[in-house]
Amino acid sequence: xxxxxxxxxxxxxxxxxxxxxxxxxxxxxxxxxxxxxxxxxxxxxxxxxxxxxxxxxxxxxxxxxxxxxxxxxxxxxxxxxxxxxxxxxxxxxxxxxxxxxxxxxxxxxxxxxxxxxxxxxxxxxxxxxxxxxxxxxxxxxxxxxxxxxxxxxxxxxxxxxxxxxxxxxxxxxxxxxxxxxxxxxxxxxxxxxxxxxxxxxxxxxxxxxxxxxxxxxxxxxxxxxxxxxxxxxxxxxxxxxxxxxxxxxxxxxxxxxxxxxxxxxxxxxxxxxxxxxxxxxxxxxxxxxxxxxxxxxxxxxxxxxxxxxxxxxxxxxxxxxxxxxxxxxxxxxxxxxxxxxxxxxxxxxxxxxxxxxxxxxxxxxxxxxxxxxxxxxxxxxxxxxxxxxxxxxxxxxxxxxxxxxxxxxxxxxxxxxxxxxxxxxxxxxxxxxxxxxxxxxxxxxxxxx
Amino acid sequence: xxxxxxxxxxxxxxxxxxxxxxxxxxxxxxxxxxxxxxxxxxxxxxxxxxxxxxxxxxxxxxxxxxxxxxxxxxxxxxxxxxxxxxxxxxxxxxxxxxxxxxxxxxxxxxxxxxxxxxxxxxxxxxxxxxxxxxxxxxxxxxxxxxxxxxxxxxxxxxxxxxxxxxxxxxxxxxxxxxxxxxxxxxxxxxxxxxxxxxxxxxxxxxxxxxxxxxxxxxxxxxxxxxxxxxxxxxxxxxxxxxxxxxxxxxxxxxxxxxxxxxxxxxxxxxxxxxxxxxxxxxxxxxxxxxxxxxxxxxxxxxxxxxxxxxxxxxxxxxxxxxxxxxxxxxxxxxxxxxxxxxxxxxxxxxxxxxxxxxxxxxxxxxxxxxxxxxxxxxxxxxxxxxxxxxxxxxxxxxxxxxxxxxxxxxxxxxxxxxxxxxxxxxxxxxxxxxxxxxxxxxxxxxxxxxxxxxxxxxxxxxxxxxxxxxxxxxxxxxxxxxxxxxxxxxxxxxxxxxxxxxxxxxxxxxxxxxxxxxxxxxxxxxxxxxxxxxxxxxxxxx
Numbered sequence: 007x008x009x010x011x012x013x014x015x016x017x018x019x020x021x022x023x024x025x026x027x028x029x030x031x032x033x034x035x036x037x038x039x040x041x042x043x044x045x046x047x048x049x050x051x052x053x054x055x056x057x058x059x060x061x062x063x064x065x066x067x068x069x070x071x072x073x074x075x076x077x078x079x080x081x082x083x084x085x086x087x088x089x090x091x092x093x094x095x096x097x098x099x100x101x102x103x104x105x106x107x108x109x110x111x112x113x114x115x116x117x118x119x120x121x122x123x124x125x126x127x128x129x130x131x132x133x134x135x136x137x138x139x140x141x142x143x144x145x146x147x148x149x150x151x152x153x154x155x156x157x158x159x160x161x162x163x164x165x166x167x168x169x170x171x172x173x174x175x176x177x178x179x180x181x182x183x184x185x186x187x188x189x190x191x192x193x194x195x196x197x198x199x200x201x202x203x204x205x206x207x208x209x210x211x212x213x214x215x216x217x218x219x220x221x222x223x224x225x226x227x228x229x230x231x232x233x234x235x236x237x238x239x240x241x242x243x244x245x246x247x248x249x250x251x252x253x254x255x256x257x258x259x260x261x262x263x264x265x266x267x268x269x270x271x272x273x274x275x276x277x278x279x280x281x282x283x284x285x286x287x288x289x290x291x292x293x294x295x296x297x298x299x300x301x302x303x304x305x306x307x308x309x310x311x312x313x314x315x316x317x318x319x320x321x322x323x324x325x326x327x328x329x330x331x332x333x334x335x336x337x338x339x340x341x342x343x344x345x346x347x348x349x350x351x352x353x354x355x356x357x358x359x360x361x362x363x364x365x366x367x368x369x370x371x372x373x374x375x376x377x378x379x380x381x382x383x384x385x386x387x388x389x390x391x392x393x394x395x396x397x398x399x400x401x402x403x404x405x406x407x408x409x410x411x412x413x414x415x416x417x418x419x420x421x422x423x424x425x426x427x428x429x430x431x432x433x434x435x436x437x438x439x440x441x442x443x444x445x446x447x448x449x450x451x452x453x454x455x
Numbered sequence: 456x457x458x459x460x461x462x463x464x465x466x467x468x469x470x471x472x473x474x475x476x477x478x479x480x481x482x483x484x485x486x487x488x489x490x491x492x493x494x495x496x497x498x499x500x501x502x503x504x505x506x507x508x509x510x511x512x513x514x515x516x517x518x519x520x521x522x523x524x525x526x527x528x529x530x531x532x533x534x535x536x537x538x539x540x541x542x543x544x545x546x547x548x549x550x551x552x553x554x555x556x557x558x559x560x561x562x563x564x565x566x567x568x569x570x571x572x573x574x575x576x577x578x579x580x581x582x583x584x585x586x587x588x589x590x591x592x593x594x595x596x597x598x599x600x601x602x603x604x605x606x607x608x609x610x611x612x613x614x615x616x617x618x619x620x621x622x623x624x625x626x627x628x629x630x631x632x633x634x635x636x637x638x639x640x641x642x643x644x645x646x647x648x649x650x651x652x653x654x655x656x657x658x659x660x661x662x663x664x665x666x667x668x669x670x671x672x673x674x675x676x677x678x679x680x681x682x683x684x685x686x687x688x689x690x691x692x693x694x695x696x697x698x699x700x701x702x703x704x705x706x707x708x709x710x711x712x713x714x715x716x717x718x719x720x721x722x723x724x725x726x727x728x729x730x731x732x733x734x735x736x737x738x739x740x741x742x743x744x745x746x747x748x749x750x751x752x753x754x755x756x757x758x759x760x761x762x763x764x765x766x767x768x769x770x771x772x773x774x775x776x777x778x779x780x781x782x783x784x785x786x787x788x789x790x791x792x793x794x795x796x797x798x799x800x801x802x803x804x805x806x807x808x809x810x811x812x813x814x815x816x817x818x819x820x821x822x823x824x825x826x827x828x829x830x831x832x833x834x835x836x837x838x839x840x841x842x843x844x845x846x847x848x849x850x851x852x853x854x855x856x857x858x859x860x861x862x863x864x865x866x867x868x869x870x871x872x873x874x875x876x877x878x879x880x881x882x883x884x885x886x887x888x889x890x891x892x893x894x895x896x897x898x899x900x901x902x903x904x905x906x907x908x909x910x911x912x913x914x915x916x917x918x919x920x921x922x923x924x925x926x927x928x929x930x931x932x933x934x935x936x937x938x939x940x941x942x943x944x945x946x947x948x949x950x951x952x953x954x955x956x957x958x959x960x961x962x963x964x965x966x967x968x969x970x971x972x973x974x975x976x977x978x979x980x981x982x983x984x985x986x987x988x989x990x991x992x993x994x995x996x997x
Contacts, residue, residue, distance in 0.1 A: 009535035013951030016625065020910055020947045074958070077542050081954035097479040101519055104564050108476075126545055128538075197487050198966065198976065202990070234679065236792055236800040281797045293486065300486040303516040304966040311958035315987055318955070325626055328990040336966045337645055339979040340630075342992040 011055065014083060017324045018054045054322060059085030059129070061321055064150040066139060066166060067091055068115040070301050071156030071193050073105045074310030076123045079154070080130040082318045087123075088150070090135040090142070091116040096262075102303040140437075144169055147188070154317055155192040156310065158299065160220055163192065165437045167205070167213035171356040172438030174208045178395075178427040180358035180443070182208045189320050193313040197300045198336040200309040202328065204316050210330040211349040212356035238285035241278040242294045245270055249277075261296045270295060308334060354382065359428045359443030366449040370400055370422060371415040377431065377442070386440065390433045394423055420446050477567070481521060492973040493521065497567075499592040499972045501525045504577040504607075506557040508952045509623045510597035511543040512961030517968060518561050524569035526591070527561070529554035530576025540954040578603050581610060589614035593968055597621045597961070598952065601863050601895045608633050608859040617971050620859070621964035624894070625948020627887050628960035628985035632967060632978055633859055636755075638765040639852040640844055641975045648741040649791045650849070653686050654701060655740075655783065663806050664688060667799075669718045677720055681793040681803055682730035686737055689715050689730075702738055711737070725794040743784070743849065750851050751776075760829045764836050767829075768844045769851070771821035775814070785814035785845040815842045852977050862982070862997050865892070869931030871997050876934070884984040884993035886937040890945045893924040893937075904950025917946040944988070956987050 011018075063084050065075050068091035079087055093115050095106045105122040106115070116134035123132045135142070139162060147153070147169050157163050170188040177183070190205040192213070205212055230236070231244040250259050250270070260266050271291040278286040292298060312332060319327045332344045354360050360382060364373060370392065378387055389402040399414050399422055401407040414422060423429070423444065431440040478485065485493055499522055503514045506529040514525055533548040533556050541557075548556035554572035562570045573580070577599060580587050588594055588610055596607055596618065604620055611618040611633070618633040656664070664687045671677050693702060693711060702711040712734045719727040751773055755762070758770045776782060788811025790804055819841045823833040862868065872885045897905050897920045905916035921942040928936045963983065970978045981996040 010539035012536040013540050013949075014953055016906070016947060016949040016951045017953065020913060022944060022947050078955050078958060081540055081542065097476060098482045100480045100565075101482075101484050101521070104515060104519055107563065126542060128546060230794075234795065234797050234800075236795065236797055282801050283797070289482075289486070292482075298483070298486065301483040302487065302966075302969075303519040304962045304969065307512060307516055307965075308959050308962035311955040311962065312987075312990060315953075315955040315959075316990070325988050332990050335645075336963070336970075336976075337643065338977040339994060340963055340966075340983055340992060344989065344991050 011083060015055075018058075018083070018322060022325060055083060058083040058318075058321060061086060061152070062150045063087050063317065063321075064147070064153045065089045065156060066153065066162070067156035067158070068103075068105075068119040068134075069093065069099065069156065069158065070102045070303075070306040071158075071195065071310050071313075072115070073103045073119055074307050075154055075156050075193070075314055076105070076119055076132060077127075078311050078314030079317060080123055080127045080132070082314060084317075084321075085130050087130065088133045088135065089116050089120060090137065090139060091119075092136070092138045102301055102306055104303070139165060144172065148173060150188075152317055152320060153188065153190045154313055155190060156313075157192075157194070163213050166190070167207075168355055168436065168438035170205075170438075171207045171212050171214075174356065176208075176358040176428055176441065178425070180428070182358070191313045191316045191320070193309040195301065195305045195309050197302065198305055199334060200305050201331065201333045202309050202312040202316065203331040204320070204328050205330070207356045209349070211347045212353060214355035215350040215353045216331075216347055235277070235281055235283065238274070238278060238283060238287075238290055239294050241281070241283060241286055242270070242274040242291050244277060245273040246295050249273055259295075261292070267292060267295070305334070305336060308336075354386075354440065355438065357441065359441040361443050361445065363445045363447055364419065366418075366420050366446045368419050369416055370419050373419050373444075374400065374415075383440070386435055387431070387433045388435050390431045390440075393430045393432070394427065399429075419444065420449065484520060488969075488973050488975050492975050495973045496521055496969065497523045499523045500590060501968065501972075502588065502591045502594045503527045504594065504596045505529050505598045506531075506541075506543070506553045507537070507598050508540040508954050508957030509621055509628075509961045509964070510595065511541050511557055511561075512958045513595055513597065513621060513964040513968070514557075514561060514961075515543065515564065516962060516965035518565045518568050518570070520965075520969065521565060521567055522972075524571070525561075526571040526573060527554040527558050528573045528575065528577055528580065529557070530574065530579060540952055540957065542954075577607070581606050585610045586614075588616055591616050593617040593619060593971060595619045595621060595964055595968060597964070598623075600898060601859075601892065602899065605860045605863060612858065619964055619968055619971070621960050622891070623952055623956040623960040623985075624891065625945065625951055625953065626956060626987040627890075627945075627948075628956055628963075628987070629888075629891055630960060630963050630967060630979065630983040630985070631859075631981075632854075632971065633856050634971075635855065637854045637971065637974075637978060638763070639854070639974055639977055640765070640847045642847070642850045642852045642977045643975060644850050647850075649789060650741050650784075650787045651683055651736055651790065652740065652783075652786065653683065653690060653737045655781075656687055656690075657810055659810065660687070660806055663802070664691075674720060676796075678724040678726055679794070679796040679799065680726055681795040681799055682726050682733055683790065683793060683803065684799075685715065685718065685726065685730040686734065689718065690737060708735070708738060729794055741849065746853075747849060747851055750853050753853065755853075758825065758829065760831060762829070764840070767822060767825055767836065768818075768841065770825055771818050771841075772844075772848055774821040774825075775818045779817040780814070784848050785818055786811045787846055787849070788812075811845070815845045818845055854978060854980050857997070863892070865927070865931050868997050869928075869933045872931070872933055872995060875993065875995060883938060883941050884986050884991065885933075885995065886941050887984050887986060888982065888995060889924055889927055889933065889937055890920075890941060893920050893927055894945060894950070896923050896927075898950075906946035906949040907951075908949075913943075913946045913949075917943050920946060953987075956985075959987065960985060 061084055063079060065072055065087060068089050072089060072091060076087060076089060094112055095110045095115055097111055099106055105119045110118050114136035116136045120132035120134035124130060153170060155163060155166060170190055173186050173188050175183040175186045187206055187208055192205060193202050194200055204210060226240060226243055231240055235241050235244060271288045274291055275286045316328050319325050329346045331347050332342060335341045351357055352360060374390055377383060377390055391401045392399045398411055400411045426445045429442045429444055431442055481493060501517060501522055503510050503525060506527050531553045533544050533551055533553050537544045538546060543557045543560045552574035554574050558570045558572040594611055594616055596604060608618055612635060620631045622629040664684050667680055667684050669688050702708045712731055715730050715734055750769060755766045756769045756773060758766050776784060788808045790807050793800060819838055822836055822841055826833045826835060875885050894904055905920040906913045924937040924942060967978050970976045979994055981994045983992055983994050985992050
């Protein structure tokens with residue numbers, strides 16, 4: 007077994023001079039790894055090897071990035087990998103999702119990926135989860151020491167980010183309990199371009215802190231689509247967003263249904279012909295309607311390997327880590343840019359709390375009403391529950407708790423909290439928790455007894 | 456083979472089904488390089504030298520992408536240590552030839568690719584049968600040392616075979632293309648500036664624009680005039696008041712924008728907003744890049760009968776620019792979307808497309824004339840090829856690479872590396888370049904890489920290879936030298952191939968290979984160093 011890991015053991019067994027030092031968030035995180043790295047000796051190899059073998063790591067996505075990440079992590083010594091993916095295998099995956107074959111089409115990606123990795127690489131356990139990330143309990147995610155993301159959507163990343171950030175615990179002075187950091191490594195690709203980033207919530211920017219990194223989606227004005235189309239995409243989107251609903255009322259459009267897609271294409275072509283617009287093809291129709299992102303094996307391989315290497319470094323400190331965002335572009339030569347972004351100190355998702363100032367006399371009910379009207383939380387709250395340092399102040403559900411905590415609504419918030427501090431707000435609409443840093447004004451000084 | 460009529464219906468169905476599966480399978484990449492790009496890949500023949508983690512990863516990506524055929528060359532047998540870093544080798548292969556084993560597992564990934572293997576070391580092939588390499592489009596040489604690479608490079612150049620060198624070494628990597636000349640028509644830059652010729656409308660465009668009236672009382676029409684037409688009309692007005700000149704000073708440009716804005720009749724006229732935003736296109740039309748200018752000035756543009764089609768096209772382009780073009784390149788013909796009635800937009804689009812076509816015809820005439828003058832078949836370059844060239848003419852690229860013998864002789868390398876030092880910051884990527892040379896010299900002397908043996912030898916080896924690196928730095932006049940930490944790390948690596956690093960380096964190599972074979976996008980112009988410690992890359996032009 008040891009001979010197998012000869013090359014990577016050069017890294018894991020031997021002390022290094024450019025290993026991780028100032029980058030790590032604190033002694034509590036990966037403490038086992040750090041103490042192990044400080045000990046030099048042949049016993050180290052066994053400890054670190056065993057440590058990696060049992061290290062619980064989660065890979066989200068078993069597609070273009072996920073397949074590569076599973077291979078990379080397994081061949082880095084991680085022995086206990088979970089993978090979650092809600093999709094089944096499609097023919098168009100086969101140009102890059104190398105764990106799948108033609109005869110696997112239709113099967114769940116997570117399951118086939120897990121099987122193939124375990125077949126080829128002895129000693130690794132890959133546990134598949136065929137389902138949506140939203141269907142897993144928050145406790146499921148808490149178990150993992152590191153989460154690696156191979157996703158293709160903003161929404162999914164946002165969701166996992168919220169979950170990971172919800173584990174953070176801050177004290178009333180806004181200081182982070184380092185042991186609650188759930189490290190994540192996130193990769194993304196599109197054609198020849200991609201990025202890899204390390205997220206240590208509360209320390210580096212979380213996904214939400216840097217939402218501006220993602221360019222907005224292309225949408226066309228309604229009047230252009232309906233009255234003055236000029237490009238093939240306009241014609242396609244008209245049929246997709248307007249004509250389908252009219253001509254095939256009640257039927258929900260399924261892009262994987264060939265009849266639906268063919269209808270879409272033919273109607274778009276007709277419309278284009280009416281307006282003398284050329285260029286509508288079946289391929290373009292698919293691309294526009296399904297928002298297809300071009301993808302190739304090489305970029306996925308590069309980005310996944312960078313991410314997996316960072317996961318290895320985070321787990322073992324065997325080398326300095328990426329701080330904290332690397333972008334990659336392979337169209338004109340190879341261009342990479344590594345930058346250390348800073349977190350947003352008032353980030354709604356990862357900061358100690360979004361600041362809210364209230365009058366010292368405000369009741370809990372008035373506070374909740376105020377939250378619902380606050381523009382910053384627009385669309386994020388519907389029936390918020392509030393807790394403070396582990397105590398439920400007001401719970402919307404279940405009925406028993408609601409009844410128990412209902413009297414608190416009439417109490418002054420200040421009396422419930424004692425002083426300024428951070429409230430945890432939970433809501434059905436929120437993936438994680440919303441931390442609100444409450445400061446009171448017009449506080450009367452306590453009278454002398 | 457002829458088929459009886461009765462069977463051909465089935466054959467046709469099968470062929471159609473196979474074609475549909477193929478387009479489906481490659482859909483996500485066809486959207487990047489198109490059918491012609493895919494076709495180039497499927498015609499290509501690639502040779503991989505050494506089937507370790509780096510080579511296997513490079514080949515895996517090419518096979519998944521549908522490369523025509525590959526030949527894997529490796530003289531080794533599968534060891535235990537291969538199972539720890541190579542996904543394309545499995546426990547069942549232990550003790551068997553590495554090339555043969557890898558080829559078998561690779562084949563599973565795409566049965567359309569022809570995969571062959573040679574169980575011999577690349578060095579022995581170079582020695583006994585250098586002609587072997589002549590049959591390939593591209594050779595990817597992984598994990599080879601400088602000395603053998605220099606020989607391989609000479610052989611590849613002799614047979615006009617492209618060479619791609621890729622190496623991973625612990626937490627560092629290296630990629631370098633070597634060939635004489637690579638011309639790219641379709642470089643597909645990330646940002647293209649549309650060529651609207653607002654500063655120089657041609658007669659037909661001016662005539663077309665006359666049909667429009669910015670003072671029209673029809674409010675619906677008014678707010679659907681495309682912004683290009685608005686700007687052209689305002690230009691005319693400006694010129695008539697300024698002796699034919701366009702706005703040149705900051706003040707004038709600001710006045711011009713105000714003039715455009717003044718044509719607005721209502722608040723919701725998006726076309727006028729677009730016009731104001733695009734006004735700078737009038738005085739800043741797309742300029743020619745330095746790369747393209749250099750191509751026009753290149754000696755190869757003085758064509759003779761042995762010139763490639765590319766240079767013949769460049770020569771024709773030069774003639775066009777000097778005559779019909781009046782200093783301008785052929786018009787691309789594409790226009791951006793503009794808030795407008797469909798009809799106006801389509802007619803405007805046709806105007807630009809017609810001008811583009813007539814420019815293509817002018818260039819075509821030059822191409823035919825040059826070919827005739829050179830005693831070549833005047834029709835040997837198709838109109839389609841000429842049109843393709845014209846459409847991409849602003850983005851042409853030509854790359855030339857020094858031979859490895861010249862670069863690794865290190866004569867001018869020091870001065871060139873020196874130039875990068877101020878930009879490296881905390882990176883030591885220039886030092887990594889030097890360390891690659893140092894470890895190869897160490898290997899020449901001691902028959903192994905530093906640190907490749909027991910842990911106890913690391914310190915000793917560090918001293919020896921450090922001395923070599925120091926001497927090298929002195930020889931080439933590099934002030935920076937190599938830090939003790941980096942020397943130590945290189946010894947720590949023990950010459951090992953880490954899977955993740957191999958996957959990055961192999962991944963980059965496969966991407967460069969695709970660019971070279973499809974002749975789309977721009978390959979890397981120099982030596983790429985990958986630093987997996989800091990997660991950075993630097994490209995050195997040496």
